[in-house]
Amino acid sequence: MKAVLVLHERFRHAAGVVELMVWQVPEPVPPSLHGFKYRLAYAVSGTRIVGYDNERGKGDHKHLRDAERKYAFKDVATLLTDFWNDVEATQ
Numbered sequence: 001m002k003a004v005l006v007l008h009e010r011f012r013h014a015a016g017v018v019e020l021m022v023w024q025v026p027e028p029v030p031p032s033l034h035g036f037k038y039r040l041a042y043a044v045s046g047t048r049i050v051g052y053d054n055e056r057g058k059g060d061h062k063h064l065r066d067a068e069r070k071y072a073f074k075d076v077a078t079l080l081t082d083f084w085n086d087v088e089a090t091q
Contacts (some may be wrong), residue, residue, distance in 0.1 A: 001026040003037065014091055016044035022076055031059040034073055042087045050086045052079065062086070
């Protein structure tokens with residue numbers, strides 16, 4: 001199975017732009033243990049304010065302004081809820 005794009009949206013939100021991308025992948029992206037690859041971002045004037053991703057070698061993590069923190073991925077629905085909670089907290 002190839003990676004399957006399950007979500008891709010890009011739209012204006014508040015003072016910035018949101019882009020949401022989630023793929024279902026045949027094998028986890030190490031060191032993540034789940035079958036999803038994702039990149040969620042909220043940016044204002046070209047600067048990322050909130051970002052969630054699971055980059056190869058880093059695993060699941062999030063960016064809140066200039067800080068990077070580990071993220072405990074549970075499922076896609078929780079991922080989206082957590083992302084939106086962080087976006088709303090920046091307003």
